[in-house]
Amino acid sequence: MTKELELIGRARAKGDSIAISSTTGGRTYSDLLDRSARIASSLLQSHDDLKEARIAFLATDGYDYASIQWGIWRAGGVVVPLCLSAADPELEYTLTNSSASQVVVTQELRSKLATLCERLDLTLSIAEEMGDAPARALPKAGIDRRAMILYTSGTTSKPKGVVSTHANIQAQIETLVDAWEWQASDRIPLFLPLHHIHGIINVLSCALWSGATIEAFPSFKIDEILSRIAAGAYTVFMAVPTIYVKLIQALNALSDAEREPIIRGFADLRLMISGSAALPASVHEQWTALTGQKLLERYGMTEIGMALSNPFHGERRPRAVGQPLPHVDVRLKSESGEIIANENEPGEIQVRGPGVFNKYWNLPDITAESFDEGWFRTDDMAVIETGYYRIMGRLSVDIIKSGGYKLSALEIEATLLKHPEIRECAVIGMPDDTWGEAVSAAVVLEDASDLGLEELREWCRDRLSTYKIPKKLLILESLPRNAMGKVTKPPLRDLF
Numbered sequence: 290m291t292k293e294l295e296l297i298g299r300a301r302a303k304g305d306s307i308a309i310s311s312t313t314g315g316r317t318y319s320d321l322l323d324r325s326a327r328i329a330s331s332l333l334q335s336h337d338d339l340k341e342a343r344i345a346f347l348a349t350d351g352y353d354y355a356s357i358q359w360g361i362w363r364a365g366g367v368v369v370p371l372c373l374s375a376a377d378p379e380l381e382y383t384l385t386n387s388s389a390s391q392v393v394v395t396q397e398l399r400s401k402l403a404t405l406c407e408r409l410d411l412t413l414s415i416a417e418e419m420g421d422a423p424a425r426a427l428p429k430a431g432i433d434r435r436a437m438i439l440y441t442s443g444t445t446s447k448p449k450g451v452v453s454t455h456a457n458i459q460a461q462i463e464t465l466v467d468a469w470e471w472q473a474s475d476r477i478p479l480f481l482p483l484h485h486i487h488g489i490i491n492v493l494s495c496a497l498w499s500g501a502t503i504e505a506f507p508s509f510k511i512d513e514i515l516s517r518i519a520a521g522a523y524t525v526f527m528a529v530p531t532i533y534v535k536l537i538q539a540l541n542a543l544s545d546a547e548r549e550p551i552i553r554g555f556a557d558l559r560l561m562i563s564g565s566a567a568l569p570a571s572v573h574e575q576w577t578a579l580t581g582q583k584l585l586e587r588y589g590m591t592e593i594g595m596a597l598s599n600p601f602h603g604e605r606r607p608r609a610v611g612q613p614l615p616h617v618d619v620r621l622k623s624e625s626g627e628i629i630a631n632e633n634e635p636g637e638i639q640v641r642g643p644g645v646f647n648k649y650w651n652l653p654d655i656t657a658e659s660f661d662e663g664w665f666r667t668d669d670m671a672v673i674e675t676g677y678y679r680i681m682g683r684l685s686v687d688i689i690k691s692g693g694y695k696l697s698a699l700e701i702e703a704t705l706l707k708h709p710e711i712r713e714c715a716v717i718g719m720p721d722d723t724w725g726e727a728v729s730a731a732v733v734l735e736d737a738s739d740l741g742l743e744e745l746r747e748w749c750r751d752r753l754s755t756y757k758i759p760k761k762l763l764i765l766e767s768l769p770r771n772a773m774g775k776v777t778k779p780p781l782r783d784l785f
């Protein structure tokens with residue numbers, strides 16, 4: 290079926306309401322429609338339809354970001370959002386792996402991509418210069434068309450491109466709008482990175498779908514956000530556990546008089562959500578003690594959107610992620626391959642439903658292995674306890690969750706091994722009160738080396754995103770190995 294995307298159609302009905310306010314001022318839904326149509330016309334040039342061409346883009350400002358994202362969609366392209374803190378080799382990998390046909394960037398970020406695009410012979414368009422293209426008729430593609438590729442780290446050393454269709458995205462949005470009772474009167478701050486679904490779907494897209502208002506920050510600017518909380522600027526707040534830890538630390542550092550209006554602001558919100566990593570029960574409880582708010586914890590993944598959620602109405606239980614969201618089927622499968630029918634028996638979470646992604650980009654075998662009779666295998670273990678799912682951890686030691694980012698130990702190891710003074714290495718996530726897990730590297734150095742943590746971190750800066758750079762370094766004579774000679778990671782935990 291070919292008709293206008295529902296996200297766009299819904300925006301038309303919102304006209305002059307403020308969609309996104311940011312440092313550049315308040316922009317209405319009409320502004321967003323107008324600018325994205327111009328960007329789409331500019332991308333199309335003489336073509337009728339981008340026909341799923343991959344267009345990579347990078348923007349700090351929320352309004353720029355949404356205009357470019359909608360512009361690519363309205364021209365019939367697939368969005369490939371880039372990571373703001375990525376290093377050059379990571380950007381190059383994303384651009385080449387997705388075979389992006391062009392890149393859109395805002396003026397302020399031009400220098401981050403100009404040399405790379407020139408080397409890769411990719412057209413680099415500046416968003417601010419795309420407004421003068423003559424308006425063209427825009428294609429109306431079906432919602433089964435592919436819409437987005439997000440890169441996610443996994444048990445392969447290089448990130449995989451998760452391809453979602455418009456129908457997948459729409460299903461992911463609708464389930465949350467329904468479950469969390471999004472309203473046009475909602476106001477939400479957006480400070481999460483916009484190359485992952487938490488920021489893209491749960492915040493940006495759900496808000497725009499609902500006709501709500503977003504206040505966009507270029508990153509997590511804690512002082513500015515706290516002062517807006519005190520001013521009663523929002524109704525809904527969504528963040529990763531690390532952010533709640535940082536908020537607790539910040540509130541505890543204030544005097545009673547400074548803290549009081551902020552606490553009142555938090556207490557007045559209609560909904561506060563945590564997700565993307567396990568929320569420790571202690572953080573959940575401290576937050577309630579400080580603000581009176583019961584955080585709603587939910588569980589999701591790039592490949593599936595959100596799957597499990599504590600209820601909007603009803604008990605929000607610490608350490609639990611609630612029950613399947615509307616239109617999402619969830620089952621647990623035991624190690625021996627049985628579907629678990631009882632409470633208190635752990636198994637792998639498997640998910641089915643319209644929000645589940647289309648495929649991994651150019652990886653047919655890995656895509657096939659990721660499904661079990663049509664159910665997506667998450668690699669996360671869970672158990673049902675008195676009606677609620679509780680996440681127990683991941684099947685793989687090579688996946689690290691730090692600050693809400695999913696990282697591959699294998700990817701970081703492959704980079705560290707390029708260091709001329711590192712002979713061998715093994716990367717693990719060590720428990721960390723603020724970050725959930727901290728990237729930690731055990732290395733065997735070449736004989737004459739006296740490499741230290743700071744020098745290694747500096748070397749990593751041109752090669753890895755900030756959050757992948759090891760926080761801890763352990764120098765060993767040799768790595769622990771099993772009888773087959775394979776490095777065994779669990780014993781390393783006791784050595785850090």
Ligand code: MLC
Nearest residue numbers: 481485486487509531565589590591691692693694724756
């Ligand atoms: C940054 N730093 C880290 C780090 N990240 N140190 C250890 N571990 C990490 N992960 C260090 C930096 O090197 C720097 O150190 C200092 O912290 C400040 O860096 P920053 O980048 O300015 O930090 P900050 O802005 O405070 O970032 C923290 C954060 C950010 C929590 C706001 O990490 C963030 O936005 N995380 C959200 C990620 C996310 O959206 N994930 C969702 C994925 S989707 P120095 O020494 O230089 O000062 C998904 C599905 C689902 O998971 O279910 O949602």
Ligand code: AMP
Nearest residue numbers: 564565566567587588589590591680695
């Ligand atoms: P990503 O691949 O970045 O989308 O991250 C998805 C992963 O984050 C999941 O597979 C889980 O391991 C983890 N995750 C998301 N939400 C939660 C949660 N509430 N509790 C524990 N882990 C979570």
